[in-house]
Amino acid sequence: MSETGEKTYQVLARKYRPATFADLVGQEAMVRTLKNAFAADRIAHAFMMTGIRGTGKTTTARIIAKGLNCVGVDGKGGPTTEPCGVCEPCIAIAEGRHVDVMEMDAASRTGVGDMREVIDSVHYRAASARYKIYIIDEVHMLSNAAFNALLKTLEEPPAHVKFIFATTEIRKVPVTVLSRCQRFDLKRIEPEVQMALLRKIANAEGAQITDGALALIARAAEGSARDATSLLDQAISNGAGETSADMVRAMLGLADRGRVLDLFDLILRGDAAGALAELAAQYSDGADPMAVLRDLAEISHWLSVVKISPEAADDPTTPQDERERGLKMAQAVPMRALSRAWQMLLKALEEVALAPNAMMAAEMAVIRLTHVADLPDPETLVRRLQNGPAPAASTGPVAGGAPAGGQTVHSPMLRLAPSAPARGAPVAQAQPDPNAQISLLAFDQVVDLIRAKRDMLLLTEVEHDLRLVRYAPGRIEFEPAPSAKPDLAARLSQRLQGWTGQRWGVSVVAGGGAPTIAEARAAQDTTAKVQALDNPLVQAVMAAFPAAKITAIRQPEADAPTTLTAIDGQDAGDDVIADDWDPFEDD
Numbered sequence: 001m002s003e004t005g006e007k008t009y010q011v012l013a014r015k016y017r018p019a020t021f022a023d024l025v026g027q028e029a030m031v032r033t034l035k036n037a038f039a040a041d042r043i044a045h046a047f048m049m050t051g052i053r054g055t056g057k058t059t060t061a062r063i064i065a066k067g068l069n070c071v072g073v074d075g076k077g078g079p080t081t082e083p084c085g086v087c088e089p090c091i092a093i094a095e096g097r098h099v100d101v102m103e104m105d106a107a108s109r110t111g112v113g114d115m116r117e118v119i120d121s122v123h124y125r126a127a128s129a130r131y132k133i134y135i136i137d138e139v140h141m142l143s144n145a146a147f148n149a150l151l152k153t154l155e156e157p158p159a160h161v162k163f164i165f166a167t168t169e170i171r172k173v174p175v176t177v178l179s180r181c182q183r184f185d186l187k188r189i190e191p192e193v194q195m196a197l198l199r200k201i202a203n204a205e206g207a208q209i210t211d212g213a214l215a216l217i218a219r220a221a222e223g224s225a226r227d228a229t230s231l232l233d234q235a236i237s238n239g240a241g242e243t244s245a246d247m248v249r250a251m252l253g254l255a256d257r258g259r260v261l262d263l264f265d266l267i268l269r270g271d272a273a274g275a276l277a278e279l280a281a282q283y284s285d286g287a288d289p290m291a292v293l294r295d296l297a298e299i300s301h302w303l304s305v306v307k308i309s310p311e312a313a314d315d316p317t318t319p320q321d322e323r324e325r326g327l328k329m330a331q332a333v334p335m336r337a338l339s340r341a342w343q344m345l346l347k348a349l350e351e352v353a354l355a356p357n358a359m360m361a362a363e364m365a366v367i368r369l370t371h372v373a374d375l376p377d378p379e380t381l382v383r384r385l386q387n388g389p390a391p392a393a394s395t396g397p398v399a400g401g402a403p404a405g406g407q408t409v410h411s412p413m414l415r416l417a418p419s420a421p422a423r424g425a426p427v428a429q430a431q432p433d434p435n436a437q438i439s440l441l442a443f444d445q446v447v448d449l450i451r452a453k454r455d456m457l458l459l460t461e462v463e464h465d466l467r468l469v470r471y472a473p474g475r476i477e478f479e480p481a482p483s484a485k486p487d488l489a490a491r492l493s494q495r496l497q498g499w500t501g502q503r504w505g506v507s508v509v510a511g512g513g514a515p516t517i518a519e520a521r522a523a524q525d526t527t528a529k530v531q532a533l534d535n536p537l538v539q540a541v542m543a544a545f546p547a548a549k550i551t552a553i554r555q556p557e558a559d560a561p562t563t564l565t566a567i568d569g570q571d572a573g574d575d576v577i578a579d580d581w582d583p584f585e586d587d
Contacts, residue, residue: 012233024060025189025196026190035081043068046165046182047182048139048170048177053227054225054227055223055224057166062093067080070084071130073087075087100126101132104134104136105138107137118150131161139165147174147176170185189228192316198218201229208243212244215245215319253286253291256287260295260296270370275370276366279366289361290349293349297342297346301342303326304330304335313327344369348365348368352365439500447459447462458491464517465484466478466492467479468514475505476505476506477509479509479510479512479513489506489507
């Protein structure tokens with residue numbers, strides 16, 4: 001009642017809030033445990049209620065508070081799981097005005113000072129009730145200092161004090177607090193239970209609403225009873241006469257489920273023009289592009305689950321025609337297409353959320369989805385390549401880096417793939433002959449093959465960790481360097497067998513190996529630097545620049561010009577002019 005005496009409207013979520021354990025829906029396990037605890041007089045001193053929004057955490061706390069302090073109709077009753085609801089404690093607790101039942105919001109009272117008030121007040125007995133009860137909602141919002149201040153009192157409270165906590169973020173509550181409470185995890189309300197609750201409330205209100213509309217509300221509520229009743233309240237106000245599913249869909253901003261299935265079917269068939277037209281039509285009818293993509297992702301997930309487990313289609317919130325259509329689509333669409341659509345839709349949802357124009361981003365996502373709809377999977381591509389014509393294999397020498405001896409090896413027996421074509425040139429889809437074999441007559445050719453295959457990790461290990469003992473085509477024995485990995489022999493054998501088509505035996509011996517390729521290169525560089533330092537010109541440079549260092553030595557090319565140039569065809573023995581001759585210098 002208002003101050004003027006007029007009756008004020010109360011929303012359905014408050015009007016039909018459960019008043020007893022019998023009114024709680026979907027929480028049978030918790031109700032059974034509490035009833036047995038009350039019957040056996042084994043009531044804990046602290047309870048922790050956790051679950052998603054709107055499942056009845058605070059409602060359960062108030063029911064427990066009423067059950068603990070109820071005195072019955074005659075005023076002589078004790079703690080019960082069926083509070084009468086008519087005695088003074090029950091009425092005062094239901095109205096939130098009982099002096100001994102203190103309900104706090106931890107989101108606004110997070111500090112240790114607020115908990116100090118609680119700690120100081122627990123020592124005084126209840127003023128009029130049997131128990132003094134503290135209900136702390138969203139308890140995870142308390143600070144660490146507040147939690148620590150409460151620990152001692154929470155562990156050994158006075159006999160007349162009970163604590164009831166509620167939270168949606170149980171992971172943020174310290175384990176030291178959880179260990180002192182009796183925990184109850186409130187489950188999501190199942191769709192069929194949710195729909196039965198909504199139908200009961202609608203009948204009590206005298207409202208006409210279709211089962212399809214209730215199914216949409218139950219699906220949108222995602223297991224929350226408060227969300228469902230609030231949406232039902234809005235749907236009843238939105239509908240003139242009977243509230244239909246179309247009205248609820250328009251109220252929620254959802255696209256028609258059947259039209260979303262049509263859009264998904266067009267995408268899977270690769271009909272880009274038809275998919276864009278359907279998306280534009282849904283957008284014109286008021287559908288949100290983000291909601292359409294979200295529904296497409298939900299359908300891809302639903303079809304994937306139905307494909308694996310057909311009984312998953314028996315969802316009470318799904319109409320019969322959608323179930324039948326979903327089963328047919330799940331049987332016809334391969335799992336790889338559904339998985340690919342799911343991944344691309346997740347990416348598209350991120351793009352739509354960031355894009356300046358949501359509809360443009362949604363259209364681009366649909367174009368991409370239709371473009372990849374008819375692309376073959378990797379297995380089909382491999383099968384096509386294997387069954388296609390094989391071009392002639394390209395043969396030629398391989399110029400590798402300098403091996404241990406410092407010489408460049410040319411391997412005429414090593415057949416490799418042709419080099420990359422020039423930019424702009426047509427690329428032929430070449431398939432090597434699977435029966436072709438590569439003959440490696442020397443170990444240097446093995447190194448060249450690894451380099452040609454661009455397996456840089458294996459090449460580095462072979463050059464730095466392999467000390468060759470004996471080599472023969474198809475057989476390698478080596479001594480591993482201290483830094484060699486244990487599986488080097490197995491990986492080298494596997495790679496060579498895959499590349500050459502021959503079986504390779506690669507074994508490890510205890511000793512007798514030659515220096516590694518890297519060690520041989522280092523020794524060669526050291527020798528070259530020592531020889532360079534013996535050169536008088538180099539010695540003069542080092543004397544003039546004491547801090548100078550030799551970093552690299554380059555060998556002259558075989559066809560490099562000599563430092564002396566012949567003049568007018570004179571022989572080498574004729575007079576020649578040095579490079580440093582200055583024609584303007586006086587004799």
